[in-house]
Amino acid sequence: MPRRARRPRASTLLDRLAAEELIVVTGKGGVGKSAVAGALARLVSGRGRRVLLLETDPRESLHQYLAVPPSGGEIVAVGPRLLLQNLRPSAVLDELVREQLRLDALSRRVLSSPVYRHFADAAPGLKEIAVLGHAFRLVRGLARRGAPRIDLVVLDAPATGHGVSLLAAPALAAEVIRGGPFGRMAAELSRFVADRGSCAIVAVALAEEMPVEEALDLQRMLAERLHRQADLLVVNEVLPSFGDESEGSDHDDPLVSLYRRRRQLAARQLARLRRDWRGPVAELAMLPLDRGPELLDAISDSLAAQLDRPIAPEPA
Amino acid sequence: MSPRPPSLIVVVGSGGVGKTTLAAALGMASAREGDDTLVMTFDPSRRLKDALGVGDEAAEREVEVPCGAPALLAAHLLDPRRTFDRLVTRYAPDAVARDRILHNRFYDHLSGTLAGVLEYMAVERLFEVAREGRYARVVLDTPPTRQALDFLEAPERLIGFLDSGALRVALKPWFDEAGRLRPTSRLGILGRGVEALLDRAVGLDVLRDMAEFFRAFAPLYGGFRERALEVQALLRAPETLFLLVCMPREEAIPDAMFFARRLRDAGHRLGPFLVNRVHPQAPAGRARTADGLHALEAARLLAWLGERDRRGVASLRALLAARGELVEVPLLDSEPSDTAALGKLAGILREQLPAGLI
Numbered sequence: 237m238p239r240r241a242r243r244p245r246a247s248t249l250l251d252r253l254a255a256e257e258l259i260v261v262t263g264k265g266g267v268g269k270s271a272v273a274g275a276l277a278r279l280v281s282g283r284g285r286r287v288l289l290l291e292t293d294p295r296e297s298l299h300q301y302l303a304v305p306p307s308g309g310e311i312v313a314v315g316p317r318l319l320l321q322n323l324r325p326s327a328v329l330d331e332l333v334r335e336q337l338r339l340d341a342l343s344r345r346v347l348s349s350p351v352y353r354h355f356a357d358a359a360p361g362l363k364e365i366a367v368l369g370h371a372f373r374l375v376r377g378l379a380r381r382g383a384p385r386i387d388l389v390v391l392d393a394p395a396t397g398h399g400v401s402l403l404a405a406p407a408l409a410a411e412v413i414r415g416g417p418f419g420r421m422a423a424e425l426s427r428f429v430a431d432r433g434s435c436a437i438v439a440v441a442l443a444e445e446m447p448v449e450e451a452l453d454l455q456r457m458l459a460e461r462l463h464r465q466a467d468l469l470v471v472n473e474v475l476p477s478f479g480d481e482s483e484g485s486d487h488d489d490p491l492v493s494l495y496r497r498r499r500q501l502a503a504r505q506l507a508r509l510r511r512d513w514r515g516p517v518a519e520l521a522m523l524p525l526d527r528g529p530e531l532l533d534a535i536s537d538s539l540a541a542q543l544d545r546p547i548a549p550e551p552a
Numbered sequence: 553m554s555p556r557p558p559s560l561i562v563v564v565g566s567g568g569v570g571k572t573t574l575a576a577a578l579g580m581a582s583a584r585e586g587d588d589t590l591v592m593t594f595d596p597s598r599r600l601k602d603a604l605g606v607g608d609e610a611a612e613r614e615v616e617v618p619c620g621a622p623a624l625l626a627a628h629l630l631d632p633r634r635t636f637d638r639l640v641t642r643y644a645p646d647a648v649a650r651d652r653i654l655h656n657r658f659y660d661h662l663s664g665t666l667a668g669v670l671e672y673m674a675v676e677r678l679f680e681v682a683r684e685g686r687y688a689r690v691v692l693d694t695p696p697t698r699q700a701l702d703f704l705e706a707p708e709r710l711i712g713f714l715d716s717g718a719l720r721v722a723l724k725p726w727f728d729e730a731g732r733l734r735p736t737s738r739l740g741i742l743g744r745g746v747e748a749l750l751d752r753a754v755g756l757d758v759l760r761d762m763a764e765f766f767r768a769f770a771p772l773y774g775g776f777r778e779r780a781l782e783v784q785a786l787l788r789a790p791e792t793l794f795l796l797v798c799m800p801r802e803e804a805i806p807d808a809m810f811f812a813r814r815l816r817d818a819g820h821r822l823g824p825f826l827v828n829r830v831h832p833q834a835p836a837g838r839a840r841t842a843d844g845l846h847a848l849e850a851a852r853l854l855a856w857l858g859e860r861d862r863r864g865v866a867s868l869r870a871l872l873a874a875r876g877e878l879v880e881v882p883l884l885d886s887e888p889s890d891t892a893a894l895g896k897l898a899g900i901l902r903e904q905l906p907a908g909l910i
Binding site for chain 1: 566567568569598599799802803804806807832834849850852853854855856857860883885886887
């Protein structure tokens with residue numbers, strides 16, 4: 237077999253993730269999305285990139301994993317080449333208004349107008365675009381003066397709604413809004429998130445029926461609406477094996493029986509993923525650790541071990 | 553004095569806590585008690601359809617669930633777009649007005665993506681069903697939201713957006729009746745500022761679509777506003793009970809307490825917390841799980857899971873104190889995928905829930 241020249245920076249999946257500009261970590265609430273986002277951010281910052289870990293939940297949680305106080309909306313340093321921000325999407329929109337209008341008095345009036353508030357609050361896709369736009373401007377050096385230099389943003393995507401609605405928002409907006417700076421920005425963002433060379437999508441799920449269903453659904457919708465696929469699926473909190481794996485093998489201890497059944501459910505879902513999920517899958521074992529730095533360390537180690545292995549080149 | 557058994561149970565909570573399954577089981581428990589019950593859910597999962605023994609036709613209408621209960625149990629899967637279309641059809645003054653809305657590009661995007669549409673449509677459909685009065689009890693499963701607040705704010709938000717004079721004022725003067733842009737604005741300095749911003753930011757095409765949409769929607773405002781007020785009254789009625797589902801984890805408590813406070817502050821009646829999937833406690837040294845190297849580790853994990861949930865439940869109990877009750881639903885060895893398994897969960901709920909609730 238003839239050897240093909242490979243890009244030196246992308247010999248493992250982790251290398252490839254580290255070469256991106258944006259990593260969107262998506263999944264339903266309660267699947268451990270934040271921990272995975274935090275671990276990935278730490279791993280890619282370890283590859284020499286300057287990384288911003290971005291969350292948009294009004295209730296901050298990422299700082300708990302990093303043992304720092306809440307960021308309160310500012311970009312704060314939390315480690316070597318690692319920054320953290322909890323972004324309020326409406327704050328990004330307000331900033332855009334100020335930029336566009338330039339006049340202080342005028343923008344104050346616009347910002348306090350109920351017309352604007354209604355529009356910003358309810359216009360479809362606007363907040364999603366604001367968040368993605370924020371990341372885009374940071375990594376492309378287009379943000380306002382004084383913003384820190386960022387190579388890569390890891391976005392802990394909002395748990396509300398389907399992951400694909402965040403990613404498809406720019407394409408939808410670009411379809412409706414054809415002209416003007418906003419239309420152009422939407423079009424540019426939609427190309428940005430559709431390009432696997434600049435934006436990676438990492439789905440997080442549990443080995444349970446509904447989360448697995450949703451992950452497979454995400455994969456279908458990504459193909460349909462963005463003509464791309466996710467780069468990685470992380471299955472979190474996988475129960476370990478409890479001895480005899482065969483179905484219906486009851487143990488005389490009801491506790492062991494219960495967990496064996498649960499383990500069988502998980503094993504069935506993992507088998508389903510192996511069959512139906514196109515692309516790499518990483519598994520994280522359920523660990524007896526509370527939310528915090530120790531858990532983040534363990535997840536980082538486990539992900540590093542699974543992602544830092546040579547990958548087969550994907551068929552074109 | 554104990555309050556009347558609720559005729560409407562709204563099951564709320566963050567995503568992934570098992571709301572839908574519990575709502576279905578509550579419905580079954582209710583039918584077993586002899587009350588004709590309807591379960592309304594957004595969950596399109598195959599498993600739940602299996603568990604209830606219904607198919608896709610449940611998205612069109614209420615479908616009877618064969619479960620051997622003495623009363624009727626029916627299921628209805630909600631589809632927001634369908635409900636929105638139905639509303640437009642009902643409130644549009646004529647077929648022309650209706651089609652103008654249904655075929656508007658902005659409507660197309662709005663009905664699928666506007667924050668709160670899903671939630672609003674749930675209460676809309678609920679209201680229709682409640683008015684028809686065919687069921688003694690309706691159990692409503694709400695869409696997953698991170699903080700579970702969107703559901704309550706949705707009617708107000710949507711009405712604010714649709715009904716708002718604000719947007720109409722903003723858009724109307726831009727275009728004449730033929731949809732051409734007017735040469736001058738009559739909005740004054742503020743209007744010109746907004747106009748300049750929107751124009752520069754989104755271009756005129758989309759504004760024309762929006763203007764058209766709001767003009768087409770104008771005759772519907774009255775109906776919508778009235779409905780929103782009635783829906784809010786229904787959600788605050790003494791016969792309506794909210795059940796909050798949460799996980800037995802300490803980190804889930806702040807969200808749950810916050811939501812409970814919001815519900816009470818807004819004048820809603822809140823029932824016991826349903827703490828779902830509580831892992832059993834494993835006495836030290838008891839779980840001989842496997843032979844060999846990993847036995848110790850597995851035993852440690854099981855002990856930790858039981859201890860983690862015990863801690864979570866204890867903290868929640870301490871916080872609730874006199875303010876409310878708490879019902880523990882244990883982790884089951886499978887997720888219900890037929891009516892028999894769902895019946896088992898219904899039995900657990902019946903046993904755990906305070907008397908008079910169902």
